[in-house]
Amino acid sequence: MLTGHQAWQAAAGQPQRFIPAPRQSPEQRLTVAGTDVDAMDLVVATLRRVAEEAQRIAGCMVEDVRLVVPAGWGPRRRTWMRHAAHRAGLPQPRMIEAPVAAGGHLLAAGVQLPVGSFIVVCDAGGGAEVSVLRRGPAGSRSSPP
Known part of the structure; x- marks a missing residue:
């Protein structure tokens, strides 16, 4: 299984074997070149690749993992993602909703949000x-729909 740049390069010659967005919901069935593929295997391979790159760049083991998930993901999908992180050899991750991550990025970039x-x-x-976020003293959080 190829990930990252290698997967994108291989896609040019075998586009039917390429999945550009490997984070799938657990109930989704994937078929690659006529073969059923477990979506978790794709996520595990991607997380391993990311952890290897982080370790290579930082020069130390990954100790703090934060995974960005869609705000609409409930406990079952979040647990599925935690299992994928565990299978990839990562420490217990903290789940961050995508809109909260976007709000945190704005704050870190210096955008003034009172x-x-x-x-x-x-x-x-x-x-x-x-999603609608409200800026609190410690950052952003999702408002209920």
């Missing part, structure tokens, strides 16, 4: 997800 202000985060990736 405490109490709201922002709207639109994710138009594989579907469409819109």
